[in-house]
Amino acid sequence: MTTRFKRFSFDELRKVTRGFSEVIGQGAGGTVYKGVLPDQRIAAIKRLNEANQAEAEFLAEVNTIGMLNHMYLIEMWGYCVEGKHKLLVYEYMEHGSLAENLSSNALDWKKRFEIAVGSAKGLAYLHEECLEWVLHCDVKPQNILLDADYQPKVADFGLSKLLSRSKIDHSSFSRMRGTRGYMAPEWVYNLPITSKVDVYSYGTVLFEMTINIGTTTRKSWIEEIIDPMMAGSYDKDKMELLVKVALQCVAENKDERPTMNQVVEILMSHED
The missing domain is CATH 1.10.510.10 (Transferase(Phosphotransferase) domain 1)
Known part of the structure; x- marks a missing residue:
C-alpha cells in the first residue's frame, strides 16, 4: 500500500465530518461529505457504499490514485479501510461539479x-x-x-x-x-x-x-x-x-x- 497518504480511522473521519452531516455529493459509488481535517484543511470525504466494492478493489483504487499526480486531476490526501467502512479523503473543490x-x-x-x-x-x-x-x-x-x-x-x-x-x-x-x-x-x-x-x-x-x-x-x-x-x-x-x-x-x-x-x-x- 502506498504510504504517501494518511490512513485515517473511521472514528477520525466521523469527527471531522461532524457525524457525516454535510452531504456535498452523491453517486452510484457512494456519498461525499464535507469535513475539516485536524490541520484545518477542508476535505471532501467519499464514503463508499458497503456492498459496492471489495477491499481488494478499494485498495487498488487507492494505489491507482497514488501513482497519479497532475494539476488537472483531483488530489487524494488519505483513506480509511476498517471492517465494512471504506472511505477516501480528497481535496475539497469550492465550486462543486x-x-x-x-x-x-x-x-x-x-x-x-x-x-x-x-x-x-x-x-x-x-x-x-x-x-x-x-x-x-x-x-x-x-x-x-x-x-x-x-x-x-x-x-x-x-x-x-x-x-x-x-x-x-x-x-x-x-x-x-x-x-x-x-x-x-x-x-x-x-x-x-x-x-x-x-x-x-x-x-x-x-x-x-x-x-x-x-x-x-x-x-x-x-x-x-x-x-x-x-x-x-x-x-x-x-x-x-x-x-x-x-x-x-x-x-x-x-x-x-x-x-x-x-x-x-x-x-x-x-x-x-
Whole structure:
C-alpha cells in the first residue's frame, strides 16, 4: 500500500465530518461529505457504499490514485479501510461539479473553454503520460470538479482501469461500466475497449458545455446551437472549434476519434 497518504480511522473521519452531516455529493459509488481535517484543511470525504466494492478493489483504487499526480486531476490526501467502512479523503473543490454549474451564469464562455482544455489535459495525462495506462471509464460533468477559480480537476476513478503499457490486449474490461448517455458504442457492441472510450465521453461533455437543443434559427449554425447562457458573450471561433472537436470525439468508429493529446493540441493552438 502506498504510504504517501494518511490512513485515517473511521472514528477520525466521523469527527471531522461532524457525524457525516454535510452531504456535498452523491453517486452510484457512494456519498461525499464535507469535513475539516485536524490541520484545518477542508476535505471532501467519499464514503463508499458497503456492498459496492471489495477491499481488494478499494485498495487498488487507492494505489491507482497514488501513482497519479497532475494539476488537472483531483488530489487524494488519505483513506480509511476498517471492517465494512471504506472511505477516501480528497481535496475539497469550492465550486462543486461541472454538472452543478452548467446552468449557472458563473460559467461564461472563457471559463468553459478553460474547463475543456484543463479536463482534456487531465485525461491526456492518464492515457499517455503517467507510468501506467489508465482509462477513466466514467467521464461526465459530475466527475469534473471546479476549484475556487473554476479550474477543472478530473475526479472519481472508481471505474478506472489500470493496465501495463506493454500489454497488447486492452480488451479485458468485462466488468467495467460507465454512465448511460456518455458510453461509447464499443461497450454496447462488446468491442475491445481502449482510451478512445474516454475520448467519446469527453466529446459528449463538450456538447453539454456548448450547445442548447431546441433554440430558434439565427444567423449561423454556431449561433443556432449555442447555449443561451452565453448568448452574445462568446468567442465564435473558439466555440465553433469546441463543437467541431466534440463531433470528432463522438465518431462512431473509434479509429476516427482523436487521442486526448491531439485534442489538447487542437485546443491549445486557439488559446489566448
